[in-house]
Amino acid sequence: MSNQNKFRFRLFKNIYVHQILIILAVVFIPLVLLSMLIYNTVENKVVNQKMNRIDAQNAILKSYIISENYMEDQNSDLVETEISQLSNVYNGRIQVVNKDYVIIKDTFVTDEGKFCLTSSVLKAIKGEKYFKYDKKGSYMEFAIPLTKMEETENGKKKEVSNGAVLVVCQIEDITDIQKELINIIII
Numbered sequence: 001m002s003n004q005n006k007f008r009f010r011l012f013k014n015i016y017v018h019q020i021l022i023i024l025a026v027v028f029i030p031l032v033l034l035s036m037l038i039y040n041t042v043e044n045k046v047v048n049q050k051m052n053r054i055d056a057q058n059a060i061l062k063s064y065i066i067s068e069n070y071m072e073d074q075n076s077d078l079v080e081t082e083i084s085q086l087s088n089v090y091n092g093r094i095q096v097v098n099k100d101y102v103i104i105k106d107t108f109v110t111d112e113g114k115f116c117l118t119s120s121v122l123k124a125i126k127g128e129k130y131f132k133y134d135k136k137g138s139y140m141e142f143a144i145p146l147t148k149m150e151e152t153e154n155g156k157k158k159e160v161s162n163g164a165v166l167v168v169c170q171i172e173d174i175t176d177i178q179k180e181l182i183n184i185i186i187i
Contacts, residue, residue, distance in 0.1 A: 035185040038181075038185070039178075039181055039182070039185060042177070042181055043174075043177075043178060043181075046174055046177055047133055047171075047174060050140070050171065050173070050174060051131065051133070051140065054090065054140065054142060054167065054169060055131075055142070057086055057089075058142055058144050058165065058167060059144075060082070061079075061082050061083065061086060061094075061144075061165060062144050062146060062165060064076075064078055064079050064082050065079055065096065065146060065165065066146060066148060066162075070096070071096075071098055071099075071104070071146060071162045071163050074104055074105065080105075083096070083105060083107060084107065086167075087107040090167065090169030090170070091169060091170045091172070092139070092167065092168050092169030092170055093106070093107050093108050093166075093167075093168045093169075094106075094107045094165065094166070094167050094168075095107070095111065095116060095165070095166040096146075096163065096164075096165055096166075097116045097121050097124075097125070097163050097164045097165075097166060098162070098163040099125060099161055099162055099163050101115050101116055101117055101121065101125070102114070102115060102116070103115075103116050104163075116166065118143075118166070120132065120141060120143035120166060121143055121164050121166055123143060124143035124144060124145045124146075124164035124165075124166070125145065125161050125163065125164050126145075126161065127145045127147060127159070127161055128145065129142075129143070129144060129145060130142065130143035131143075133171075138170060138171050138172065138174075138175055139168055139169060139170055139171060140168070140169050140171055141166070141167070141168045142165075142166070142167040142168075143164055143165070143166050143167075144164060144165045144167070145161060145164055146161070146162045146163040146164055146165060147159045147160060147161055147162060148160060148162045
């Protein structure tokens, strides 16, 4: 092979490598970035939709607990049925905690009568709504304050904490959607 042919081969090889690098920079990198953006957007949307659905159901459960005076008398078939159904729908656990931090209802039954001093329950009993999405642990946690109106000594009404509802639900459906999305992106 002559020197001139070797030069042409090296030149062609260099041009070919540069073209591949340019194509990668122009096509592949934007595709990867776009895929990541789509993945994050869809994930956030799915998580928010699930959170909103569960939050709406929790609000209904809260109103049943308050209207049935469940914190004082746990003999309400309506509340028991609602708690049981939601626990099955969520594929999770629901605990009702009184203002003394004692679990009065647990869908797993194992912790009834025990104290519950988690940070989420402490916040809820103080009147704050709590939400946590744990992607690695594949669960969502909600703590809903149970408050009632009481009359003060001077005749005014004020909201008083009566307990909390702790809801922990599995999120396999979100994990399944994430896996499908990753497969679509790879394809």
